[in-house]
Amino acid sequence: MNEKDSGEQLATFAGGCFWCMVKPFDELPGIISIISGYTGGHTVNPTYEEVGTETTGHVEAVQITFQPDIFPYDRLLEIYWQQIDPTDNGGQFLDRGYSYRTVIFVHNEEQRVKAEVSKQAQKVSKRFKGPIVTEIMPAGPFYPAEELHQNYYKTHLTNYKLYQKGSGRDEFTEQVWNNKEDKKRLREQLSELQYEITQNKGMEPAFQNEYWDNKREGLYVDVVNGDPLFSSKDQFDSGTGWPSFTKPIEEGLIRKEADYSQGQVRTAVRSRLSQAYLGHVFYDGPEPTKLHYRINSASLRFIAKEELEQRGLGRYLKLFDIPINKKISFEE
Template sequence: MNGNEKTGRRELATFAGGCFWCMVTPFEELPGIEGIVSGYTGGHKENPTYEEVCSETTGHAEAVQITFDPDVFPYSKLLELYWRQIDPTDAGGQFHDRGGSYRTGIFYHNEEQKRLAEASKRELSESGRFDRPIVTEIVAAGPFYAAEEYHQDFHKKSPTRYKQYRQGSGRDSFIAQNWTLRKNEQELRAQLTPMQYTVTQENGTEPPFRNEFWDHQQEGIYVDIVSGEPLFSSLDKFDSNCGWPSFTKPLLTSNVQGKMDTSHGMVRMEVRSKEADSHLGHVFDDGPGPDGLRFCINSAALRFIPKEELEQAGYGEYLQLFSDKA
C-alpha cells in the first residue's frame, strides 16, 4: 500500500470524556473517521434513556463511539487526541459536570487497543504533566447504546447552546491551561527566526508580497511553525491578491481559534493555533468559499509539508486528501 489508498478496514474506538456533546468535534474532521455516535456504555441497564443515565442509577457513562480506518488514522493518534480533551485526574466527573455518568474511560475493542491504551496512559503518568494520579479507566468494551437523536451532532443542531455550554463548563479553560504547548522564551528564540518569533509570539505581521508562501502553489499542508499541529491545506489556498497566504477554511477547525482583536484602531477576528497559541493572522468575511471566509495568514507562522513528504514527516493520514482529489 502506498499511503494514498483507502484500505476499507474499519475499527471502533469508544471513549468517555464527560459530556458527549464536547467529544465529537475534536474527532469528526480527521481523515479516516467514518462516523461518530454519541451514546451510553459501561453500565448494566439495557437501552437507557438520557434521564436514566443522568440519574446515576444505570452505571453508564456518556461516551462517543468512533468508526475509523486504522490504516489512515491509527488508534494511537486517536488516543493522543483523546487525552487532550479531558482532565484524566478527575475521578468524580469532568469539569462542571459531576457524577459517574461523566467519568472518563477508554473502552478497548481488541487486545491491541488495550495495549496501546495502557501504554499511552503510562506515558502520560510518567510525563509529569499532572501532579495527581491518572484515574481514567481502561476497560473492555461492552454494549454501546446510541443516545437520543437530538443528542447526535448537537453542536450542529444547536450551535449557540453548544458554545454557551462548552464555554461555561470549564473544559476549554482547562485545556488551555493544561494542554497548550509551553516553551520558554529562550527555547522559542533558538527554534524560530526573528520574524517567526515576532509574528507568533508578539502578534506581529510580516510584509505583504515579501514572505515565503504568499504565492506558493505546491500541494501539501501547512502546520504551525512552533508545534507542528496541522492548520491549512493547499487544496483550500487561493490568491486573494493581499500579499499573504489566504485560505477558505482551516484543515481542522478544532486546531484554530478566534479572538477579538481591537488593536490599531480596528475590530478584527484574530486567528491563533490551539495547541501552541501562536498568532497566525486574521479571518475576514470576503472570501470566495461557501462560508465566505478568508483566512489571511502570516507565512512566518507556518511550515509547509509537501504532499510527497507527508508520510515521512508523520502526517501520513492527510495523504487521503490528495488521493480523493485525484
C-alpha cells in the same frame, strides 16, 4: 461492521458530559460519525434519566467511527486527554458521579496497547497534579442516547456555550495544556518570528516573507504540528504580499474566530489542533467563492510534492494528479 473490510474502526471514550465530548473530534478528516450514548453498565437500552440515577453502571460516552489510515487512533487519544481531568475519579468538572468518570473503552488489542502507552505518557509528563485514574476497559454494548443529546453543541448552541464555559473545562484545559513548560518547548522548536506569529498573533511584513511568491507545487503544513493546511493548487497571487489561498485542504483542520483588534472587524484563522494563529480570511478572492485566506508564511512549512510520500502525506498526491500506490498515514 467488519472493520478490516471497511477500513473503519470504532473508538469509544468517556469523558464526563457527552455534550462536551463531540465537538473536539467532530469534522476532522477521517472521522465518519460521532454518537453520544451510554456504555459500561449492566442494563439494556438505558435512558438518560436512568443513567443519571447512578444505578445502571453506565457512563456517558461518545463512540467514534473513524478511518485510521487518515486519522490514527493515537491522535484520537491525544485529543481525548486534552478534554478531561484524568486525576478526578468522582466525575468531571461540574458533573459529579460514577456515570461521569473517565474511561477509554478499547475495541482490540492494538487499541489497548496504544491506550496504555498513552496513559503512561501522561503519568511521566507530570502535567497533571495527582495520579492518573482514567480506566482502560474492553468495549461492550453501546447504546445511543436520545436524539436530544446528539450533536448538542450544534442543535443547542447557546445552551452548550453557557454550559461549557460554566463547567470549568476550558479554564482547566488552558491551565494544563498551555503552561510555561509548553511555551518553553515551543520557543525552542520555533524561530522567534514563528513564535510571535503563531502564539501572539503577530504579522510579518508584506513581500518580505518566505512564501508570498512561491511557485513550487506542494503542501503548506502547520509549522507547529505538521497538519496539512493549504495546497499550492489553491494558491493565487492576491497582490497583498502574503501567501493567499482560496480554501484549506481540510476544512476540519481550520478554525475561524472573530477578531476585533486594530479597530477592525475581521475573521482570524487558526490551525484547529495546534491552535496556532495563521492569518485572516477575507471575501475579496477569486470567483466563485471569493474566499481569500491570507496567511503568514511564518505559520507554515512548505513540503514539495516530491517529498509528500516520505513525509507521511502520500494521500495528498492525488491533488497533483499523481497515483497513490499505498495508503499513507495522516500523521507526519
